Amino acid sequence: MRRTVFEPEHDAFRESVRGFLMKEAVPRTEEWEANGIIDRAFWRKAAAQGFVAFQAPEELGGAGIDDFRFNVVIDEEAATTGAAGDGFALVNDIVAPYLLELTTDEQRQAWMPGVTSGDIVPAIAMSEPGTGSDLRAIASTATWRGDHWSLTGSKTFVTSGIQADLVLVAARIVRDGVKGMGLFAVEAGADGFTRGRKLDKVGRKAQDTAELFFDDVTVAPEHLVGEAGRGLQMLMKNLPQERLSIAVTAVASAERALAITLEYVRGRNAFGTPIGSFQANRFSLAEAATEVAVARVYVDRCIEAAVDHTLTADEAAGAKYWTTELQWRVIDLCLQLHGGYGYMEEYEIARMWRDARVQRIYGGTTEIMKEIVGRSMGL
Ligand SMILES: Cc1cc2nc3c(=O)[nH]c(=O)nc-3n(C[C@H](O)[C@H](O)[C@H](O)COP(=O)(O)OP(=O)(O)OC[C@H]3O[C@@H](n4cnc5c(N)ncnc54)[C@H](O)[C@@H]3O)c2cc1C
Structure with a gap:
């Protein structure tokens, strides 16, 4: 289904983010996974491209962009390539809002130039x-x-x-x-x-x-x-954006998993026919594609609400739990359709599967998200 949430400037931004990740991150994924860490040089390069804390005002090294759709573009591209860890979402969607909205002028002057240049990694x-x-x-x-x-x-x-x-x-x-x-x-x-x-x-x-x-x-x-x-209230105020950011990556990852699996099931034969053409598999993939498309529309609507600063805690919680549970089911199905190869590290779906599991836990577990939605219903 055609997405209506983005303008041409977001599409152009996506091209440059994708190009950057394909060049600077994808070839190094294996090395970073082995080291358990992404090196600083990459982070500084990303910052030099304007991909880090760009919502900061220009005098603090940002671009003064208050438009969550740019965050979404980076989150989606990072999820699709699976290469760059959680750093972009952590800084752009989670920590930068605290450092920009709750701080004094002196604090912003002290920390933001380092954050926007990639010299200060925040957590x-x-x-x-x-x-x-x-x-x-x-x-x-x-x-x-x-x-x-x-x-x-x-x-x-x-x-x-x-x-x-x-x-x-x-x-x-x-x-x-x-x-x-x-x-x-x-x-x-x-x-x-x-x-x-x-x-x-x-x-x-x-x-x-x-x-x-x-x-x-x-x-x-x-x-x-x-x-x-007022720490707890400040956390509560910012958590909806963190949860939406996880939902955004959940849908992007599920879409990517479906795309690579479709290619696989068309090319792999069993009993003289492509495995995707068995009715059981065709139905499973049809269901998964439909559910992901439905999730996409709901998340896009949440993105619009985030842009307007009207996203509520229960909307974000619902988006987070539903999309991450869906991501897990879809990616598990996709791995299954890869057969034994799906369990091999050299196949992208294997990494996607192990990377997906935590989505249902961090940023607030599925159970806690349901608590938030349930309480919003007066229960
Ligand atoms: C890779 C990773 C990165 C993370 N990054 C950060 C970070 O940068 N900063 C940070 O502060 N935290 C971070 N976290 C922590 C994450 O947010 C927590 O792990 C998560 O909120 C769950 O808390 P917990 O692990 O203590 O589980 P617990 O709170 O002990 O929960 C255990 C189980 O009990 C369930 N449970 C708890 N309460 C209820 C209830 N009321 N009703 C029903 N079930 C319930 C939970 O849903 C869960 O299934 C990260 C976690 C991981 C794994």
Whole structure:
């Protein structure tokens, strides 16, 4: 079905993103997966092309573009090639909004030029060993010591945690008269801030993910991002965009999986006929293609809502859980249709399958998304 969400400038942008990823990322996927990390040089090149935090104003190195469709283009191309990890979505869709919307002029001046140039890799650390779904149970603390904050706690599953130069850390405020959570910007090299191991994941192997530890880390008052005590509300405000971004990649990945599988089932024969022409397989693929097309329309409508800043938490939660569950089913079907070859690392569908699994978990699990939708129904 023809998409109506994009203008010619988005199509032109897509061409340049695709060209860049095909040249700079795709040939290096294997190397990055083996190393468990994407090197800085790539990130700086992407930034030089204007693909990183482009919503920042020009004086801070961005392009001043407040149009989520450009984020979508990058997310879709990154998902389709499967080469560049989660860095683009993490920075453009998740962290940059915090750094631009909640910060003071001084904070933006201090951090954004580095983010837009690719010199500062940012990350966000909410999840902890003891809690992920239930952010209210965050145990890390930020204790006010009269002239600074003291941050103590452990975080885990932090995307880009190994490389990060600047980490937004969610912690419980311990200060007379203030209750709730705060977001604290901690820079690499701060005393008491250490990194654990690079986590060995089932998929998304090129993307580094880490545990981070904070032991009485001194955080200057000017590194508090937003208002002390309103951390949870700030997270809640930005999570819908993060979830839509995951839904966008889910649909793009499912489309890619279908495209490569169609080619495969047309060319592979069994019992003297292409395997795609068996009715069972034809029906399965027809169902998958139809469901992905339906998902595409709903997600495009959510993208329009995000552009207008009207996307609601329950719409984003519904999009996230439904599309990621669909992505998983479709890619599993596609792998099955590849037979034994589907289980071989050299086949793209194998990587897509292992990369897809986490989509139902991070950014809020399917169960938590259903909770959000259910609560919005007054249940
Ligand atoms: C590769 C990867 C990258 C990540 N990147 C980041 C990052 O950059 N920053 C960050 O902060 N976090 C990150 N996360 C963490 C991610 O957001 C959490 O893993 C996720 O929110 C789930 O939390 P949990 O792992 O603690 O699971 P738990 O909260 O322990 O949940 C375990 C199971 O219980 C279910 N459950 C929990 N509560 C309910 C309920 N009320 N009703 C029904 N079922 C429930 C869950 O759905 C799940 O199935 C990442 C995770 C992964 C795997």
